């Protein structure tokens with residue numbers, strides 16, 4: 001395939017739907033070969049893979065729970081096998097669990113941290129390990145959130161996990177410069193299953209009306225920035241978190 005990402009081999013976690021799916025599509029549309037992880041619905045994953053095939057992209061779906069170390073190792077190894085290597089990794093898989101602090105059990109906290117933060121750590125570590133062993137470069141793109149900065153009542157674990165992803169992004173950027181560029185995208189509210197317009201709480205709607213651009217975002221608007229960060233023009237950028245949020249946070 002031609003395009004600015006021709007020859008690029010990319011892994012996207014949580015790629016079967018929502019923002020991850022849009023990122024997989026955007027990378028493929030720019031010419032990348034894409035493997036994506038999914039957890040849960042095989043039908044959803046196969047539909048995304050088939051859509052990628054329809055767009056003439058080489059694509060594979062690999063099941064993996066990113067909160068589990070063994071499954072993350074298998075996901076990264078599987079992506080390398082199917083793609084013939086790895087140049088770009090997008091840590092997108094995540095869960096949201098709204099719960100008052102005083103009702104939050106350790107198991108609830110651990111589950112959100114386990115998927116969002118430990119999952120990013122595990123897939124990032126295994127991918128970077130392979131990139132370092134190859135002696136080449138690479139790009140890591142972590143999906144954070146504007147809530148890392150804003151905070152939100154009843155979202156302790158989620159906000160903490162996303163702030164942790166920002167810190168991990170800066171740490172890896174320092175540790176693996178100049179070969180591997182590590183950045184994050186911090187979306188504001190985006191219309192997906194996680195935060196569909198139809199399931200938004202009154203508080204979320206109120207926050208939405210505070211957004212300077214006065215709407216929630218679309219998955220393709222997040223994907224466009226991820227694709228840019230994966231591409232040949234993003235060569236002097238590392239350790240940054242890009243707010244794609246309609247102005248909800250201004251850095």
Ligand SMILES: NC(=O)c1ccc[n+]([C@@H]2O[C@H](COP(=O)([O-])OP(=O)(O)OC[C@H]3O[C@@H](n4cnc5c(N)ncnc54)[C@H](O)[C@@H]3O)[C@@H](O)[C@H]2O)c1
Nearest residue numbers: 014018019039065066092093094145187189190192194195
């Ligand atoms: N939608 C928003 O408003 C919004 C805002 C800011 C950040 N984000 C972040 O964007 C990312 C994508 O969110 P989305 O809105 O597309 O949500 P979504 O629920 O539509 O998709 C989440 C994806 O993560 C995968 N996933 C969940 N648990 C997993 C696990 N244990 N192992 C592997 N994969 C798992 C799901 O299968 C799914 O593909 C998340 O990290 C989320 O925190 C979303």
